[in-house]
Amino acid sequence: MEAHSATASAPRAGLRLPGVGAGLGRGTVVLYLSLIVLLPLAALTSQSFEEGFSTFWTQVTSPQAVRSLELTVMCSLIVVAINAVFGTIIAWLLVRDEFPGKSVVNAVIDLPFALPTIVASLTLLALYGNDSPVGIDISSTRIAVVVALLFVTLPFVVRAVQPLLIEMDREMEEAAASLGAGGFTVFRRIIFPNLLPGLAAGVALAFARALGEFGSVLLFAGGLPQTMVSSVFIRQQIESGNDIGAAAVSVVLLVAALLMLAVITWVQRWGSRHERSSGGGLTVMPMSGENFTKVEDDDEGH
């Protein structure tokens, strides 16, 4: 039998909660998820429809709401596209290159995760604000929104692509080269398709984070009408007592995030279609007796 077919039948022997325990375990999970995630989401959605669909629609289609949603989604898409490219390049350098200070760079990648977002916006303001030491003042512009989002979403793609690059079989690339493929073809036909699932996951997380980013954008890009992202708009609505408006826009962001997750899941499935065992449910190979045992015994000096 094959090594991979072990993964085809999901629950295998191992530690399992027996009998009553299993029911208790599932109950706990459902309860926990309900309290933390599902019920709040339901409450939010019901609040947004409290005064009927027409009120919801009016709130969502108000010029300011539309403007903030457009800005948020547009900026998030741009940011995700840029970080998909640069995140992959950074991951590539971290995995395939040797340079002085590599471990420092590797650690710095996570900084936007660790940093409170308000601190992030302060650091950006220090360099690109109106007292900019380098003479670049982009604060309170839409560019500032993009830069702030670039900053906070940087780690996602890097950290999603990095493990795939580390695990990638370098011999695949060598095999392609021996068959005549040049560097670019090897990347396009061999490396990229194998990075795609990780890239998709990184993009999904980065997009979700960008949609909801509040702290770093608020200070750096300000709450001006032309730089008001949805999260800032939502807070403004709450402050002015328009709870339904706040909830309505929140629901739209929620739907956008869900849509993105759906697309990404599809891309991931498609990108890793080769890892699913055959569609017909037939995994037993005709040539029986051929056992697949991986033997790592080649430690030649390469």
Added chain:
Amino acid sequence: MGITVEGATKSFGDFQALNDVSIDVPNGSLTALLGPSGSGKSTLLRAIAGLETLDGGRVLIDDEDVSKKPTQKREVGFVFQHYAAFKHMTVFENVAFGLKIRKWDKDKISGRVHELLGLVQLEGLADRYPSQLSGGQRQRMALARALAVEPQVLLLDEPFGALDAKVRKDLRTWLRRLHDEMHVTTIFVTHDQEEAMDVAGQLVVMNEGRVEQSGSADELYEQPATEFVMSFVGEVNRLGEQYVRPHDMTVALDRDDGAEEAMVQRIVALGFEIRVEFVLGDGTEVWAQLTRAELQKLELREGQIVYLRPGEIKSFNGDVPSSDGHGASTPHSPPDDDDAEVSAAV
């Protein structure tokens, strides 16, 4: 297309993988690079393919110096130990890869791929992904992929190393037949001397980055040039400075001039072959290879004292190896008790 390597050297940091290696592989031959791991055999193969750049020396394919040519232009087919299957492509796409790079048209590619899948007995699996194949099937797919582009030479790096014993044996036979049909100059790397002897016409034995000896399986076995070859190609007992093959050990039950006293330690039946392990008076452990019939005749049991007479002895003290089977071997005294003595050298 013959392959010649002249004075190849290569180090990885402090490790000298190749130390002035020269080999000559005749056109159309099937040659094995045989050696333990770390002997430089894989590095040499990769250097021929252009996957490794040599620090010094040259690689010639069909008398053309390809040392400066990138892998892409060397027209070599390379097969890896762990298959290097393009796991995101189907079997068909894997085999078609090199042809697509060469911009063949679709119909021609399809024809060629199916022809090759027939050759490697994978018809009907064209739409599978590598993860749905067994190890042996994956390696055959990798071979089809390498052969698709009609390479000048075929290079296989421990191609059966990751497979289990039975599949290994089948593929071995199959590779030999394939070579008989295709006549493409083939070099394959292995650490398994039996595999090398089974498959290849010519063997190159490597050790610590150097070529120890090259020749046919018979030459290496009968006339090993060095201690290393003697002990790596075939089994060997070491008696001081002398070497003797286990099947050249004669076991006698009665004391005999020139024979050494030994105690039977262990008797292992390996099918037809019986392996009898002895310990000599000075503590040296040796073993003899007997047949089942011989064992029954001797009625050996563990703990018994017997007398061993090594047959054909070789020594490598810088002198010409005495491989003629007479010079160094102990004189054969006429046996006085015929039925108690059986020679394992049949």
